Amino acid sequence: MWIPNLPITIVSAVAASAGALCIFKDIHGGPPFDREARADNKTVVITGANTGIGKEAAWEFAKRGAKVFMACRDMEKCEKTRKDIVLETHNKYVYCRPCDLASTKSIREFVHRYKQEEPHLHILVNNAGVLEPKEKITQDGFEMTLGVNHLGHFLLTNLLLDTLKESAPSRVVVVADSAHKRGTIHTEDLNMTGSKDKAAMYAQSKLANLLFVRELARRLLETGVAVVAVDPGLTDTTLTRNMPMMRSITRFFIYPLFWPVMKTPKIGAQVIVHAALDPKLATCAGDYYVDMKKTDPSASAQDFEMAQWLWKVSEKWTKLNEHKQIPQASAA
Numbered sequence: 602m603w604i605p606n607l608p609i610t611i612v613s614a615v616a617a618s619a620g621a622l623c624i625f626k627d628i629h630g631g632p633p634f635d636r637e638a639r640a641d642n643k644t645v646v647i648t649g650a651n652t653g654i655g656k657e658a659a660w661e662f663a664k665r666g667a668k669v670f671m672a673c674r675d676m677e678k679c680e681k682t683r684k685d686i687v688l689e690t691h692n693k694y695v696y697c698r699p700c701d702l703a704s705t706k707s708i709r710e711f712v713h714r715y716k717q718e719e720p721h722l723h724i725l726v727n728n729a730g731v732l733e734p735k736e737k738i739t740q741d742g743f744e745m746t747l748g749v750n751h752l753g754h755f756l757l758t759n760l761l762l763d764t765l766k767e768s769a770p771s772r773v774v775v776v777a778d779s780a781h782k783r784g785t786i787h788t789e790d791l792n793m794t795g796s797k798d799k800a801a802m803y804a805q806s807k808l809a810n811l812l813f814v815r816e817l818a819r820r821l822l823e824t825g826v827a828v829v830a831v832d833p834g835l836t837d838t839t840l841t842r843n844m845p846m847m848r849s850i851t852r853f854f855i856y857p858l859f860w861p862v863m864k865t866p867k868i869g870a871q872v873i874v875h876a877a878l879d880p881k882l883a884t885c886a887g888d889y890y891v892d893m894k895k896t897d898p899s900a901s902a903q904d905f906e907m908a909q910w911l912w913k914v915s916e917k918w919t920k921l922n923e924h925k926q927i928p929q930a931s932a933a
């Protein structure tokens with residue numbers, strides 16, 4: 602059968618489908634948070650701000666007038682991103698500071714330097730995250746996923762609590778994940794020794810994030826420090842960069858399938874900006890927000906006794922109360 606202008610018909614059909622997919626992706630991603638909301642005179646610390654969701658959140662805070670400290674492990678990458686942010690937002694109060702969440706020493710040094718430089722902290726965003734395919738351990742011997750995603754942030758937040766309280770009203774925003782629903786806290790062996798199930802390790806770390814939020818919020822009641830957990834949803838970032846599936850040819854088949862339903866990092870970051878700046882969340886005590894809507898986390902994430910148990914173990918493992926002071930010599 603002869604179809605008139607077949608090439609044109611095919612091109613039009615492809616263009617229309619691509620357009621429809623883009624519109625679907627846009628609608629699925631959801632609207633951005635209030636573009637007018639400002640962050641002038643606010644000081645923000647955000648971990649893992651050199652790429653992905655953290656980078657876009659740092660950009661948003663800078664654009665809205667905040668002083669932003671990017672707490673990153675790789676200063677070269679951080680500096681490159683910082684320069685882009687400063688050029689694009691015209692906000693020169695954006696700084697890179699070394700903070701490797703896989704090292705309690707690095708975290709303590711970051712906090713020590715921060716307190717010497719900066720009297721205030723209004724918004725702490727615990728954003729950095731890893732999903733590692735191989736068994737790796739942190740400098741202190743913790744399984745890497747739990748070490749970075751939970752224990753590192755646990756220590757960082759606790760060491761900054763006095764500054765957060767003095768700067769109240771202030772907020773702690775914790776970037777969680779719906780993967781917490783598949784998580785179990787392995788009380789017998791938090792490091793999950795010998796396990797090869799990285800998805801289970803990630804899920805445990807994200808459940809730990811929410812249990813931390815629960816207990817932190819309880820401890821911070823009446824202090825003026827709000828605590829909010831957010832889930833950015835499936836976002837097109839480099840989080841899975843080291844997973845074998847994403848490093849092989851399989852990626853070229855999987856990626857197009859997920860592309861329409863993945864948020865851009867800019868849209869993924871909106872939940873952080875919402876949690877940090879929406880006046881309605883100023884007294885939030887540990888609620889969980891998905892797509893800027895309050896949502897119930899899993900029952901395990903609301904387990905009060907487990908939250909307390911994990912807090913005590915995290916305190917012990919990170920030696921939170923053992924060295925409150927950092928030796929001058931180790932300060933950068």
Ligand SMILES: NC(=O)c1ccc[n+]([C@@H]2O[C@H](COP(=O)([O-])OP(=O)(O)OC[C@H]3O[C@@H](n4cnc5c(N)ncnc54)[C@H](OP(=O)(O)O)[C@@H]3O)[C@@H](O)[C@H]2O)c1
Pocket residue numbers: 648649650651652653654655672673674675678700701702703727728729730731749776777778779832833834835836837838839840841
């Ligand atoms: N993407 C999603 O679909 C999704 C969904 C739900 C929740 N999340 C959560 O969103 C957060 C941000 O992830 P993303 O998707 O933006 O991933 P990403 O693009 O891989 O960014 C992760 C950030 O964490 C940093 N990081 C990793 N290990 C670190 C360490 N030891 N010390 C300091 N920083 C470290 C990375 O720094 P380097 O560049 O130096 O590695 C990077 O800046 C994570 O907490 C993740 O669990 C993501």
